[in-house]
Amino acid sequence: MPIWKQPIDLHSLNHPATPNAVTHLGIEFTEIGDDFLRARVPVDERTKQPFGLLHGGVSVVLAETLGSVGAFYASPEGCRAVGLDINANHLRAATEGWVTGTARPVHIGRTTHVWQIDMANEAGDLTCVSRLTMAILAPR
DSSP states (O other), X not given: OOOOSSOOOHHHHHSOSSOOHHHHHTOEEEEEOSXXXXXXXXXXXXTBOTTSSBOHHHHHHHHHHHHHHXXXXXXXXXXXXXXXXXXXXXXXXXXXXXXXXXXXXXXXXXXXXXXXXXXXXXXXXXXXXXXXXXXXXXXX
């Protein structure tokens, strides 16, 4: 059974009304499942740190993007989802290609969500694991 409480589609996620950090970094949403959301980020001049590796902060941006979008669409209409806490464990460097993140909820509550985001390179090797806690705010 799908977790989504609001209509969600790839076209809307990939074509926001205004440019933002997600579009600037080239993040692309690739799949919406019944209980997960997937997106990828290129490892290129926009996303590498000075030593040629995917910047750890970019992995965190990918994680927060996936968890925040997931929490928003898994919440009742009119609610807002805002980040409370995020952590990331960087496991393996990525120097080229794409890193794909998959976000799944660990907990969907009335006022908080916890999301697990696993990121992997094109060979399927984990590059980073992240956990995001979101506050779900009722409509004003």
